[in-house]
Amino acid sequence: MNDREFLADRFEAHRGHLKAVAYRMLGSLTEAEDAVQEAWLRLSRSEPDDVRNLGGWLTTVVGRVCLDMLRARTSRREEPLEARMPDPVVSPATGPDPEQAALLADSVGLALLVVLESLAPAERLAFVLHDMFAVPFEEIAPLVGRSPATARQLASRARRRVRGAAPVPDPDLARQREIVEAFLAAAHRGDFAGLVSVLDPEVVLRADAGALSGGLREVRGADNVAGQALAFRRHAPSTAHAALVNGLAGVVNTVNGEPSAVMSFTIAGGRIVEIDILADPARLARLDLAVLGD
Structure with missing residues (x-):
């Protein structure tokens, strides 16, 4: 196995997690795949031996890519983000397959995604990365060009909005x-x-x-x-x-x-x-x- 194949194998081990991050950020399955592919391209052009925590590094890379994609939607003067239904993940009534289960960990229902669609891009990034994937604010801050304290405030504002608008489903x-x-x-x-x-x-x-x-x-x-x-x-x-x-x-x-x-x-x-x-x-x-x- 050559170095590129070894790197590709390491990346594939994180693909499911990265797609889950991107889906929550973008609400689009196609765009989530695009964001994950862009993360691979950036990894393949980097010096991976210098990366101590590959999973954490890839998570922040995908977060940055998704943030850029959300901002590009706004700059193209598309419809407001809240005016679009997120892509659903449809599974048999008997249960999701392993890939779908990984994508939907933590019960990401459409009701929650609809609320996430209404957040400002920086708020969405801070909330998704911190509250859903436990990324420290010190790592989120450079992505949004703010201080860790401000990144914390962004997540807090998003959290209040989510709690006020996204109902918690009955588990049965x-x-x-x-x-x-x-x-x-x-x-x-x-x-x-x-x-x-x-x-x-x-x-x-x-x-x-x-x-x-x-x-x-x-x-x-x-x-x-x-x-x-x-x-x-x-x-x-x-x-x-x-x-x-x-x-x-x-x-x-x-x-x-x-x-x-x-x-x-x-x-x-x-x-x-x-x-x-x-x-x-x-x-x-x-x-x-x-x-x-x-």
């Missing part, structure tokens, strides 16, 4: 599935009261059908969400396939055998508090939805 997956099935059954029956009974009064539904269809839209309140669910079922009859979406109970809807939407349900206190739907045909086509074959 079987109970999650029961509630989702009750929601789907009520929608199928046209049972408005049945829908409201499984929805939190302050439930939020987010649906992203793509830029050509108006982008990300929100519906709030149990009555409004129940009404939207009934309207959707009447105008777009579909078949629901049980799945895990970012580790939580969800479904993949199909129309005539083709994926039409991925739905994630966040359940807290025994009721549905958030429903996140990706229905953008272009983005659905890029997802691995092999779960439909089960």
